Amino acid sequence: MDFALSDSLQELLARASAFMEEHVYPLEPIVGEKGFFGATDELEAARKACKEAGLWAPQMPKEYGGAELPFLDHAHLSEVIGRSMLGHYVFGCPAPDAGNMEILLEHGTDAQKERWLKPLARGEIRSCFSMTEPDKAGSNPTWMDTTAVRDGDEWVIDGKKWFTTAADGAAFAIVMAVTNAEAPVHGRASMIIVPTDAPGFVHARRIPIMGDEGEGWMSHSEIVYEGCRVPVENTLGAEGAGFLIAQQRLGPGRIHHCMRWLGLCERGFDLMCQRAAKREIAPGKPLGTRQMVQQWIAESRAQIDAARLYVQKAAWTIDTKGLYEARTEISCIKFFVANVLQEVLDRAIQVHGALGITEDTPLSHIWRHERGARIYDGPDEVHKHSVARRILKSYGLEVRSQSQGG
Numbered sequence: 001m002d003f004a005l006s007d008s009l010q011e012l013l014a015r016a017s018a019f020m021e022e023h024v025y026p027l028e029p030i031v032g033e034k035g036f037f038g039a040t041d042e043l044e045a046a047r048k049a050c051k052e053a054g055l056w057a058p059q060m061p062k063e064y065g066g067a068e069l070p071f072l073d074h075a076h077l078s079e080v081i082g083r084s085m086l087g088h089y090v091f092g093c094p095a096p097d098a099g100n101m102e103i104l105l106e107h108g109t110d111a112q113k114e115r116w117l118k119p120l121a122r123g124e125i126r127s128c129f130s131m132t133e134p135d136k137a138g139s140n141p142t143w144m145d146t147t148a149v150r151d152g153d154e155w156v157i158d159g160k161k162w163f164t165t166a167a168d169g170a171a172f173a174i175v176m177a178v179t180n181a182e183a184p185v186h187g188r189a190s191m192i193i194v195p196t197d198a199p200g201f202v203h204a205r206r207i208p209i210m211g212d213e214g215e216g217w218m219s220h221s222e223i224v225y226e227g228c229r230v231p232v233e234n235t236l237g238a239e240g241a242g243f244l245i246a247q248q249r250l251g252p253g254r255i256h257h258c259m260r261w262l263g264l265c266e267r268g269f270d271l272m273c274q275r276a277a278k279r280e281i282a283p284g285k286p287l288g289t290r291q292m293v294q295q296w297i298a299e300s301r302a303q304i305d306a307a308r309l310y311v312q313k314a315a316w317t318i319d320t321k322g323l324y325e326a327r328t329e330i331s332c333i334k335f336f337v338a339n340v341l342q343e344v345l346d347r348a349i350q351v352h353g354a355l356g357i358t359e360d361t362p363l364s365h366i367w368r369h370e371r372g373a374r375i376y377d378g379p380d381e382v383h384k385h386s387v388a389r390r391i392l393k394s395y396g397l398e399v400r401s402q403s404q405g406g
């Protein structure tokens with residue numbers, strides 16, 4: 001593995017950093033004050049500037065208006081733009097749109113690409129991904145109540161989903177629904193593209209996250225599908241391939257989440273060090289003179305750097321050996337980096353004292369919205385379970401997976 005960054009990547013990261021300083025960090029207090037919809041003009045101006053700077057949609061092919069970065073380069077960029085919760089949105093690669101673009105690109109028909117992917121890649125519409133249900137454990141994604149039943153040329157979808165991120169104001173949802181309950185467990189569900197103005201698509205509520213309801217792209221919704229009808233041609237990929245496509249969507253997506261979290265770690269780390277260097281707890285005695293604070297700084301540095309190397313190794317494994325070979329590393333970085341993020345943010349908040357839990361620094365917003373990092377895309381325990389299962393298998397012990405009822 002070569003850790004040296006090419007000249008062109010270094011130049012790109014420097015340009016992205018400068019863009020963040022000029023266009024993204026200044027947006028944070030504006031969006032904080034006006035909300036996502038209230039700050040539409042400012043957000044759109046920043047996105048336009050991003051397109052003009054040639055930094056838009058780094059993961060997308062050039063024919064879709066993207067920068068077509070190689071996977072590893074995009075991972076590095078993700079850290080730089082991940083320093084702000086708004087970075088990926090401004091750069092045209094936010095979750096859940098980025099994952100939806102990937103699967104539409106890979107599995108969409110020409111008509112689906114024309115209607116959904118192109119405007120999504122241009123940032124003209126938003127999308128969401130509707131899989132988790134309130135009444136079934138999301139940790140076992142093969143187990144769900146939502147069904148899609150064929151009626152002539154249409155699917156009729158019934159069920160309740162929640163934590164459908166960014167559904168508020170989205171143009172379409174990619175919905176996971178059981179289309180054949182008799183099939184083997186991994187072949188029961190299909191992915192279906194559902195326009196949010198389809199009859200029977202009911203946006204029930206935005207779910208407040210630790211008291212913050214948010215709106216638009218910055219919110220999570222409960223959706224009820226009440227006899228929701230869409231044409232059968234809205235099936236994404238093969239019927240019954242929903243679980244397989246979801247796995248494909250989550251693998252590389254976890255690398256991008258991890259790199260984004262590392263960006264947030266670095267942001268928290270910077271704020272912690274700045275405060276430790278300036279805040280005096282007695283005349284002439286900044287906090288950074290205290291050994292306990294020094295220990296937090298040193299440990300955070302080591303944890304962030306170790307986490308980055310591990311993510312790079314996982315990304316390199318995906319790039320050179322494929323997703324299947326990288327699955328243990330992907331699971332390990334998912335829980336490892338999410339925990340580093342939580343620890344670093346907690347220390348940064350602690351060093352700020354009461355200021356740390358106000359909205360006067362970005363720490364509180366990041367904390368509130370990234371506590372979920374240890375839950376979404378598979379909770380810590382699920383990833384640890386699957387890593388340990390694979391390791392124990394090599395020692396002769398077969399442990400059944402959660403989806404097999406183990």
Ligand SMILES: Cc1cc2nc3c(=O)[nH]c(=O)nc-3n(C[C@H](O)[C@H](O)[C@H](O)COP(=O)(O)OP(=O)(O)OC[C@H]3O[C@@H](n4cnc5c(N)ncnc54)[C@H](O)[C@@H]3O)c2cc1C
Binds near residue numbers: 162166373
């Ligand atoms: C911020 C955020 C955004 C999200 N966005 C989306 C989205 O856009 N679309 C979507 O469909 N879903 C989304 N989700 C939902 C997410 O995927 C689920 O929350 C996740 O899969 C866990 O499912 P659950 O909440 O039903 O928890 P459950 O499955 O009920 O699990 C509860 C807890 O049980 C424990 N647990 C589970 N399995 C094991 C095990 N094997 N061993 C030990 N303990 C275990 C874990 O601690 C887990 O946290 C989002 C969630 C969050 C927090």
